[in-house]
Amino acid sequence: MRYAIGGRAIFDGLDVTARRGRITAFMGPSGTGKTTLLKLITGQAYAERGSVRVFGTEVATLSSRDLFAMRRRMGMLFQNGALLTDLDVYENVAFPLRAHTDLPESLVRHLVLTKLHSVGLRGAARLMPAELSGGMARRVALARAIVMDPDILIYDEPFVGLDPISMGVICRLIKQMNEALGITSIVVSHDVHELATIAHDSFLLSEGRVVASGTPDELNHSDIPAVRQFMGGLADGPVPFHFPASDYRSELLDGEEASR
Amino acid sequence: MNAVSDPLLLGAVRRVGATTLFLGQVLARIGPALARPGLIVRQIYNAGARSLVIIILSGMFVGMVLGLLGFDVFQRFGSEDYVGVLAALGNLKVLGPVLTALLFAGRAGTSLTSEIGLMKSTEQLTAMQMMAVDPVRYVVVPRFLGGFIAMPLLTATFTVIALFGAQLIGVQQMGVDSGAYWSQTQNAVHLHDVWEGVVKSLVFGVAVSLVAVYEGYHSEPTPEGVGLATTRTVVISSVLVLVLNYLLTAAFLTTK
Numbered sequence: 001m002r003y004a005i006g007g008r009a010i011f012d013g014l015d016v017t018a019r020r021g022r023i024t025a026f027m028g029p030s031g032t033g034k035t036t037l038l039k040l041i042t043g044q045a046y047a048e049r050g051s052v053r054v055f056g057t058e059v060a061t062l063s064s065r066d067l068f069a070m071r072r073r074m075g076m077l078f079q080n081g082a083l084l085t086d087l088d089v090y091e092n093v094a095f096p097l098r099a100h101t102d103l104p105e106s107l108v109r110h111l112v113l114t115k116l117h118s119v120g121l122r123g124a125a126r127l128m129p130a131e132l133s134g135g136m137a138r139r140v141a142l143a144r145a146i147v148m149d150p151d152i153l154i155y156d157e158p159f160v161g162l163d164p165i166s167m168g169v170i171c172r173l174i175k176q177m178n179e180a181l182g183i184t185s186i187v188v189s190h191d192v193h194e195l196a197t198i199a200h201d202s203f204l205l206s207e208g209r210v211v212a213s214g215t216p217d218e219l220n221h222s223d224i225p226a227v228r229q230f231m232g233g234l235a236d237g238p239v240p241f242h243f244p245a246s247d248y249r250s251e252l253l254d255g256e257e258a259s260r
Numbered sequence: 261m262n263a264v265s266d267p268l269l270l271g272a273v274r275r276v277g278a279t280t281l282f283l284g285q286v287l288a289r290i291g292p293a294l295a296r297p298g299l300i301v302r303q304i305y306n307a308g309a310r311s312l313v314i315i316i317l318s319g320m321f322v323g324m325v326l327g328l329l330g331f332d333v334f335q336r337f338g339s340e341d342y343v344g345v346l347a348a349l350g351n352l353k354v355l356g357p358v359l360t361a362l363l364f365a366g367r368a369g370t371s372l373t374s375e376i377g378l379m380k381s382t383e384q385l386t387a388m389q390m391m392a393v394d395p396v397r398y399v400v401v402p403r404f405l406g407g408f409i410a411m412p413l414l415t416a417t418f419t420v421i422a423l424f425g426a427q428l429i430g431v432q433q434m435g436v437d438s439g440a441y442w443s444q445t446q447n448a449v450h451l452h453d454v455w456e457g458v459v460k461s462l463v464f465g466v467a468v469s470l471v472a473v474y475e476g477y478h479s480e481p482t483p484e485g486v487g488l489a490t491t492r493t494v495v496i497s498s499v500l501v502l503v504l505n506y507l508l509t510a511a512f513l514t515t516k
Contacts, residue, residue: 042390044386044389044390068392069392071389071390071391071392072391072392074390076387076390078383078386078387079383080382080383082382082383082384082386082387083384083387084379084384084387084388085378085379085382085384095391095393096391096392096393099391099392099393099398100392100393141387144391148391
């Protein structure tokens, strides 16, 4: 599969599969297009060449009605939660139900409270999003993502900016959602250690390709230099510390000449 | 220079086209959006009720200035009785709709744009799309309708307050005879003049609300982008209101 923005290829020859009922992790340094990959899966962007298939259907061929139908079977957790700021926690979780179903209020209430309970925030139902901490907001977003009982849950950088406790909580929830509800989970992140504890399969992306794949354990013991650099968090390796630039010495000296 | 290759002109034409297409999208979703009147009522409150204070204050002072100005001009010809006519026609036909629209653009239009822009930059609109919910239907249309419905109501409020302000100066302070003041006004104002104000307020309602939601929905999802979009809302809708006002005034003169 190939995808390019403004002629610059984000992905070229990428070939990955997330299997049903498992937690698949996509890791990689910032700027490798992990979020773009999610956009391709969810039909917010289309591949230039090649194919993106979800539930066995080609995403690019779906009409907007079918695309919306497909998205109803998916839940997505955004980086910052993306809660609707003018609704309280309860209404945020109820939002997909109200938009897509005509359930009686008692049933909506029942569903919302059970989902909120499963993320431990039943007591926060009447708070506004602005009153939540980052970790809480993400848990509410998770409750909202599962309220329609999706088949696939997609997590976009679920650990970014969280304290260790919240990170642990989110980790546990991802695992729980997968095990208890059998939801196929796709996690995009660069938090190697958290992912290692939950992922069944992982792919390491770099420069638009899969550099390595396997279980987190296999990646940890890989001999490939790029994998070792990423997993070990080393500044030097195949991914250079310096952004491409002209010669250091001549640029400095040129500046001096010019100012004279 | 070839006019078509002028980037400024091309940009302007493109924007007009895009806004018109967006209006089409909005209109197509009005039916489904009416299924949730609660959302629309809330936006009428946000755009309308929250603009009341500024509208009432401005209407009062505009009316009072018209009273002063009218008295100053007409007394030179010994025809102070006509102060009411100037105030009534000026407000009903031009000042009421135009000033309300300009104030509305600054007060409610900016908040519509920045609200939608911020929702976009915090991924709330994308999140809606991911929940298979159409953000144009849920976010844009209720706000557009709220603005469209609020505008004539605010214009009416502005005009009534301004008429009151004008007579406060003309009759109460400057001592124009109350009977003469009102009978001259009644003779001069026709239904046609009232209609002019109503039609203008409806047209301005569409224009300002459309520009505000369009700019918000198409803003760059960054702090700078939302700021620029808010500025554009004020600039574009203000100029648009003044241009439309001229065209409508001319149109109403010819159909008289």
